[in-house]
Amino acid sequence: MLGVNITILNNISSIKNIEFLLLLLIEIFSIICTLYLLIYFLFHWRFMVIKSLPNQSIVLLIIVSFLYIIFDLPFTINSYYFGSDYSRILSFCLFRNWIHYTLICNNLYLVSTSSIQRYFLLFKIHLLRKRQTRWILHYIPLIFCIIYPPIFYLITIIFYSCTSTDIINSQYCTIPCYFQNSILLIVDCIIHYILPLIITISANIVLICWMIHLRCDLNVEQMYLWKRQKKLISQILIFSLFYIIGWLPSTIVFALNAFSFNKLNQYGSVVVWLNYTSYFICPLQPFICLILVPEPIYFLQDTLRQLLRKAMMRTSVITVEP
Template structure:
């Protein structure tokens, strides 16, 4: 084979491999997500716990990524090209994908900050105006801001549609504001992607330090058991985000700072696809960190302890 044929064949193998891996991980992730939703629906006390409310919203956004946007990526990798190859399709595809990306990131950063309040100052949530201001409003912002931002910079941004690359995933990430407006593209990359990850990392590191310091100062093992669980839960989920996003964010920063070709092919073929790790593995982490959910699933699938039914047996006989 000549160079062109080798390149095409390599791309074909890479796309088929990605398709197989993503599909293999998507199906159990969707099933687990549905089971988690059923569990929360059947257990209102657990569902209404303050530290679970934001997690449920995050899981809903994650489920929408699994069921709405990931199939579009699977379709591309199965075909090897964007279909339908139209500017309208690419515009709405990137709008939906980017919106879910940033919504998920902002939710994770907000949860990381709010967890400090839940662990150390949970009494403030008993005050209605503080609960609305510091809990509900930030979550509402996470759900509305990304949608509004990308509606203006993707849907309403003036563009002729000739910049799209129909041979690459997400049409080559070639939205007009990214291609023609470097200032807006840099702000989007730094504020909408980099900033939530920095807040996420710093908030989790600070939370661990505060928990260890507070536990040494106040010896209350019963009280700190729940707080320790919340801290471990947040740390594990945040680590998943940092592991998935850090490679592409670091490469993106280097490219923005003056070396636009730095690891460009690796970024496109591998690092950007690592973002899917979040939506594919988040349900698994939630199952592993919720003991009540594990017990419910064991009973559901007949793996839990069976109850012994004790009753009175009445023997009826006839006298001879």
């Protein structure tokens, strides 16, 4: 019996090590990709960001991803390595919960908002040519996606008054204190998780239906425009599908917990695995953004091609010299 227990513990330890290595590797590659994208956008700011409305939400998503892999993911990786949180003092746990839920909400809101805005950018671009409607339909929603989540979680996590559990004797930081309020928890779940996913799914369904409708009404001269829009929408659908597949399982788990489905406890290992997969969404985000903004890839390919050509020319010169 003791041998069986030791084997189980070794298996659990091996799984934890694999989970730790996967998170560490994806964080390293994500940091490299994110820094490259941010530098690229910085040097092409006017053309790629200021004059390109679709890219503005992409840049915000990349920044949110960068903040996540710098301020949130390292603590998660540390927990997988040591089997406990780095620090369990109240101030640290409050900050970690605040930054974690804020960045997740930023992410979900930006994706759902950009899904709606893509419709206007593709089919109703004339509405965005006016400054007033451009602010209403584009800039104000993006500003709301960035400002609202930190304010909400600042109130519910930092300033919310409740009886704190003993986190000193626990291996991990406890859940936010407002989770004890069932009404507030349900509101949080619906507004910040379920609603953005529903909006993202609905917006993509509308895009597909609209494309089918346009395809039926187009003549031969308009086929080129339709093919171009078809390619853009295909990219948008792949981009959105990544978020839907990534966030839907953990959102379902959160919703079941929020609505007090206690039977979920018997599926503890499944719940833990679903939560684990959600850690990969923000780190993979910069790579997924390249689907919609491939210019950084083209720039890198051209740069590497030029460097290779110069290296080959130098080699040929050295070879020719007596």
